[in-house]
Amino acid sequence: MPGSQTELAVETRALVKVFGQNRAVDGVDLEMPCGTVYGLLGPNGAGKTTTIRMLSTLLQPDGGTARVLGYDVVRQADAVRSRMSLTGQFASADEDLTGQENLVMLARLWGFSRMQARSRAEELLHAFHLEDAARRQVKNYSGGMRRRLDIAASIIITPELLFLDEPTAGLDPRSRNQVWSIVRALLAEGTTVLLTTQYLEEADQLCERIAVIDRGRVIAEGTGGELKESVGKGTLLVRLRRPEHRPRAQEILQRVLSDVTLHQLLDPAALSARLNHTERVAEALAALQQAGIAVTEFSLGRPSLDEVFLALTGQPAEEKTTEGEINH
Amino acid sequence: MIETRQTTVPVPQDIQEDLQSALFLSTRPPRPSPLASSMVFGWRALLKIKYVPEQMFDVTIFPVMFTLMFTYLFGGALAGSTSDYLQFLLPGILVQTVVFLTVYTGFGLNTDITKGIFDRVRTLPIWRPSALVGALLGDAMRYTIASIIVIGLGLLLGYRPPGGPAGVLLAVLLMLTFAFSMSWIWTMLGLILRTPNSVMGVSMTILFPLTFASNIFVDPQTMPPWLASFVDVNPITILVTAMRGLINGNAAGSEILLALLVSGGFLAIFAPLTMHFYHHKK
Ligand SMILES: Nc1ncnc2c1ncn2[C@@H]1O[C@H](COP(=O)(O)OP(=O)(O)OP(=O)(O)O)[C@@H](O)[C@H]1O
Ligand SMILES: [Mg+2]
Numbered sequence: 001m002p003g004s005q006t007e008l009a010v011e012t013r014a015l016v017k018v019f020g021q022n023r024a025v026d027g028v029d030l031e032m033p034c035g036t037v038y039g040l041l042g043p044n045g046a047g048k049t050t051t052i053r054m055l056s057t058l059l060q061p062d063g064g065t066a067r068v069l070g071y072d073v074v075r076q077a078d079a080v081r082s083r084m085s086l087t088g089q090f091a092s093a094d095e096d097l098t099g100q101e102n103l104v105m106l107a108r109l110w111g112f113s114r115m116q117a118r119s120r121a122e123e124l125l126h127a128f129h130l131e132d133a134a135r136r137q138v139k140n141y142s143g144g145m146r147r148r149l150d151i152a153a154s155i156i157i158t159p160e161l162l163f164l165d166e167p168t169a170g171l172d173p174r175s176r177n178q179v180w181s182i183v184r185a186l187l188a189e190g191t192t193v194l195l196t197t198q199y200l201e202e203a204d205q206l207c208e209r210i211a212v213i214d215r216g217r218v219i220a221e222g223t224g225g226e227l228k229e230s231v232g233k234g235t236l237l238v239r240l241r242r243p244e245h246r247p248r249a250q251e252i253l254q255r256v257l258s259d260v261t262l263h264q265l266l267d268p269a270a271l272s273a274r275l276n277h278t279e280r281v282a283e284a285l286a287a288l289q290q291a292g293i294a295v296t297e298f299s300l301g302r303p304s305l306d307e308v309f310l311a312l313t314g315q316p317a318e319e320k321t322t323e324g325e326i327n328h
Numbered sequence: 329m330i331e332t333r334q335t336t337v338p339v340p341q342d343i344q345e346d347l348q349s350a351l352f353l354s355t356r357p358p359r360p361s362p363l364a365s366s367m368v369f370g371w372r373a374l375l376k377i378k379y380v381p382e383q384m385f386d387v388t389i390f391p392v393m394f395t396l397m398f399t400y401l402f403g404g405a406l407a408g409s410t411s412d413y414l415q416f417l418l419p420g421i422l423v424q425t426v427v428f429l430t431v432y433t434g435f436g437l438n439t440d441i442t443k444g445i446f447d448r449v450r451t452l453p454i455w456r457p458s459a460l461v462g463a464l465l466g467d468a469m470r471y472t473i474a475s476i477i478v479i480g481l482g483l484l485l486g487y488r489p490p491g492g493p494a495g496v497l498l499a500v501l502l503m504l505t506f507a508f509s510m511s512w513i514w515t516m517l518g519l520i521l522r523t524p525n526s527v528m529g530v531s532m533t534i535l536f537p538l539t540f541a542s543n544i545f546v547d548p549q550t551m552p553p554w555l556a557s558f559v560d561v562n563p564i565t566i567l568v569t570a571m572r573g574l575i576n577g578n579a580a581g582s583e584i585l586l587a588l589l590v591s592g593g594f595l596a597i598f599a600p601l602t603m604h605f606y607h608h609k610k
Pocket of ligand 2: 048049050089165166
């Protein structure tokens with residue numbers, strides 16, 4: 001577009017929200033480009049929901065500014081509302097009504113006629129595989145069905161920007177994959193998505209860029225790859241046949257690999273080493289073999305976001321994904 | 329070098345296609361008018377009756393209970409005979425019944441807030457008061473049902489409105505206006521108090537003295553002067569006086585005007601306050 005600067009979906013400057021003594025959001029600067037999926041990653045209480053509620057005009061900031069699609073969230077709240085949609089962390093459907101009635105109600109509120117609202121509801125129920133449950137009260141829905149209904153309710157009018165607050169919290173892997181595919185489909189249709197998550201894997205899978213937030217501040221920002229680079233070249237994981245060999249194996253790895261940080265994992269026979277260069281790995285394995293230490297499994301991978309979090313905050317992320325964290 | 333990425337379950341192609349087509353919206357409807365969006369919320373209130381019929385308990389059982397109890401408990405003592413007392417009580421008991429029903433507005437609003445339903449509504453680009461106005465319209469429906477029950481029961485028990493059907497109709501309309509206006513007190517409480525039950529508690533604490541220290545049950549002339557002077561300025565008394573006038577066919581224009589002014593006052597004070605808290609809700 002001639003004359004316009006780079007399009008930003010979200011732009012915040014020193015955004016602050018204080019609850020009593022608690023600085024829930026404490027000077028957040030974000031720049032999120034249009035046409036991407038952007039992740040806000042942080043543990044419980046980091047301020048993710050509070051940030052999203054300010055961006056979606058539900059909460060008034062106590063300091064700083066926020067613009068959504070170029071509009072100020074306080075002074076141009078109505079313009080923001082007509083262009084974005086929010087799927088909150090907790091279900092927002094009316095539990096007493098059916099899924100279909102919930103969607104019809106919202107479609108009417110967006111201005112569809114009674115007939116149009118019904119057909120829009122049917123269309124969405126079909127696309128989100130909720131047809132069978134369409135005429136059941138939402139209170140009888142499973143967690144995954146509620147989530148899908150909530151997301152469907154957010155895209156009655158395809159929004160330019162969709163906020164998804166922990167869209168997969170508490171979902172089983174299958175439902176989680178459904179949500180992920182919805183996010184990807186939305187992106188393909190040109191909707192920009194800002195999602196929050198505590199799941200490191202999720203941010204890595206879905207988001208082009210990630211802001212890591214902790215105690216109301218952004219402590220790192222970049223692509224998943226960049227964040228990983230910032231904590232070293234990769235991770236070596238070794239699992240030994242006999243746990244009692246671990247101290248000796250640790251010594252050997254420390255000596256051969258020199259410049260490394262070693263961690264003893266919960267598994268008493270496993271060790272992980274954060275590497276700054278990867279050339280000596282083969283040598284290290286050979287040294288273990290020479291010392292008579294049997295290795296049952298090893299892998300070399302880029303660092304996980306889990307390790308990024310550990311390195312940035314000095315604490316592990318509170319919630320971990322149940323799968324896919326050791327197999328790097 | 330081994331690098332295992334977490335596996336992603338492939339999404340069946342048809343899901344993706346359905347989604348893509350559902351996402352592709354060719355038209356965007358115009359923004360609904362304030363009336364249209366309010367009516368949607370009114371429709372929601374009616375749907376709720378279908379799913380939670382228990383909530384009709386208070387609009388059906390309460391009125392019957394109140395009317396029977398007060399007529400037969402106090403009738404003999406207060407007016408010499410129950411039929412004379414009913415003739416005096418009925419307009420008042422109508423007000424008592426409906427005014428008590430108004431507190432459910434705040435209760436329902438607070439329930440919606442605690443359940444997160446209002447979060448979505450507040451992010452929609454609609455006329456902001458529509459959710460509240462719509463809920464109040466739905467409530468007006470409940471008040472109407474309760475009124476019909478009280479009046480019907482009164483007629484069965486031998487009550488005869490001296491002003492005829494027209495007087496009764498006008499009185500009920502005046503009362504609905506009053507109830508709609510007063511409900512904004514409860515919507516405000518519904519927004520600032522934390523739980524539905526505290527809304528209920530506070531509302532009842534306000535309503536009990538307001539309805540009993542009024543001219544609903546007895547003529548204020550029998551009360552000690554200090555109480556009578558409170559009763560005279562009590563908004564409930566003002567409403568009941570105007571309604572008695574209409575139902576008895578001898579209403580003074582000034583009484584009706586005063587009742588309308590009080591209603592307007594409630595609306596002018598509490599509707600903006602409610603909207604302020606609605607806007608700044610955490
Ligand atoms: N309405 C509120 N009143 C008071 N304090 C609040 C309120 N909302 C949030 N907080 C506090 O603000 C901080 C940030 O909360 P927030 O909900 O934004 O975190 P989060 O990152 O979304 O966490 P989670 O992953 O658990 O959802 C927390 O300490 C929380 O207790
Ligand atoms: Mg949250």
